[in-house]
Amino acid sequence: MVERILEEVKKRLSTQGAAEVQPPLKKEEVKKEAVVMSVSGLTEFVGTAIGDTVGLVIANVDRGLHEKMGLDKKYRSIGIIGARTGAGPQLMAVDEAVKATNSEVVTVELPRDTKGGAGHGSLIIVAAEDVSDARRAVEVALKELDRTFGDVYGCDAGHLEFQYTARASYCLNKAFGAPLGKAFGIIVGAPAAIGVLMADTALKTASVDVVTYGSPTHGNSYTNEVVLTITGDSGAVRQAIISAREVGLKVMRAMGQNPVSSTKPYI
Amino acid sequence: MVERILEEVKKRLSTQGAAEVQPPLKKEEVKKEAVVMSVSGLTEFVGTAIGDTVGLVIANVDRGLHEKMGLDKKYRSIGIIGARTGAGPQLMAVDEAVKATNSEVVTVELPRDTKGGAGHGSLIIVAAEDVSDARRAVEVALKELDRTFGDVYGCDAGHLEFQYTARASYCLNKAFGAPLGKAFGIIVGAPAAIGVLMADTALKTASVDVVTYGSPTHGNSYTNEVVLTITGDSGAVRQAIISAREVGLKVMRAMGQNPVSSTKPYI
């Protein structure tokens, strides 16, 4: 009994990375999905990714819908990235996608979701003049998600999330007003109380500028999160995030929780 | 005692509107519930139905509450239909109820709910001059729910929902501004990305008019849904819905999901 406790404690204290947490897909499931895809022959479907993320394209958006969605007339094609779980990971992923492709972020909407969790889901629409550009943007975004979920730490009581980029682009600018081309970071704590403490820690650690401070009823979609976004010197932004992460994980553990990375930490 | 229980059960099954549409209860549960009912003697309770829907009536609304709820003075009695899961099914059901009874829809409120799912719950209040009319409206609505849940397709990643009526009435008019007496359809996809694609498909399929286009932060209660409502020629509305359903189910399956009807498809 005592042995088991000590083992658990040791294991817990030594390994925090936790790559094993990746929602394991059985090989069979992957195959099944592939088969279904070939059967469906649905040209609009691009793929899926972690967080119940789905990527879709529409080559020629219906004129009536085009108007309802408030799209610019020059764009015929759109790419759609939507997820039940996660806003930050998808926003970072699409930010990379618009850097890498000839596309533009047109709308960002963040529902209250995470399937009973404390946070957001996401609906991000990118537009392009050509469908192949829209599709490429969605592909790049879906590929990035494995990485951008790396510093999302979930547990029963809530979650912590950290995102970092050395150079913010148009998606982060659209969503948060991030200065283009500058280092940018996102710090999320849920329940929101933890986010307040992490925000304080981040701002005390390094000289960074606050871009946004979101709380449940101010800037969030009634999520139980505090979301701090910061910009500044890249080293300072990273350091602020790392300190916030350290304190956030400590609080979670003090609550008796075991927060683990959704994939593999990248910051 | 056993006799009384069985009698109560029989009575309840034969006379109460909602009995057929209740989620299957074990016999033991039915007995227990029936006993409680006879003990409670709660005249306000009308019944329950799928989606944790509950139907209630108040014969004489308290004057202070009457004012807080913004009810018209001519109505003393109200019927209340509330649910954890579902907005469309309840709205369609109440639409039939107000067609069939001497009652009026006074408020429609759609919380963010579905018990950890991606969508809405509902709170719909109908008013009548006489309590028997209010009760009858609630009974009709509860009875309709088994049908109107028929094209609600749930799975782990989200849900799809389709509703159709050949003749929209006052509830759909109140909730969406549906033209009275015209064919009307609702198309819902969650996560919202799927709803965008279904909306595009619907509008390309048939010549219909968009009544509303709701997305997570525009017109929805921060649900992870896109909700398209359409009107027009009844054949066109049906065809648009059927095409959207086909593409929605394909995307869900391509995601590795197995969406299934909550009861039995009706469109």
Next chain:
Amino acid sequence: MVERILEEVKKRLSTQGAAEVQPPLKKEEVKKEAVVMSVSGLTEFVGTAIGDTVGLVIANVDRGLHEKMGLDKKYRSIGIIGARTGAGPQLMAVDEAVKATNSEVVTVELPRDTKGGAGHGSLIIVAAEDVSDARRAVEVALKELDRTFGDVYGCDAGHLEFQYTARASYCLNKAFGAPLGKAFGIIVGAPAAIGVLMADTALKTASVDVVTYGSPTHGNSYTNEVVLTITGDSGAVRQAIISAREVGLKVMRAMGQNPVSSTKPYI
């Protein structure tokens, strides 16, 4: 090592404010947590309590964050009470805390949460000139939660909640506009339909004044609740609550549910 673990556990149980109000942990969990705590040495962590409530303090809020949070300059220290589940219990608990300590409620935010349930979570911030006052306020609040969760009745279909105080203070005043020093009660029903009926019952039972009437899209954070708050003569407020509770429990049982107290009823 084992000795040290046990010592830590003992120390924690005797010195930490919130220890008594924590949901029962298995012995193994207590040991594990205690070890982690001694490793963390986090001065900001005060404790946890039922509802995934966490209590934190910040001795010297960062100047930039101070401004973003809109805090009065005279307050250097804040106490933070946040929870995934519950708004009423935490508001009542903090109300007692500010009565008992030299602190002030500065913000109340109620996310849409309860982990897939129908209601709110909470983020309440108290401020004090001295960190020991902020910490004391958080400690008192955490201790109160076991009591204030007493009339929270949960079940699969929803929940009922009742709160009563003979003398409302600054937290209830901030959150609802409760008259200071007067008896005050909160009545919550979810799904919201039940809340309508309970509100009607409460107001018919006793001569009380309505302070607020909240519904999913009016005054709530899109929760599936109706929330009635009342004031008046202390006997009348209590009687109104007790009648509402009776009818609420009856409806839940008629729905085939078995609502049970989260801890132990106190009203």
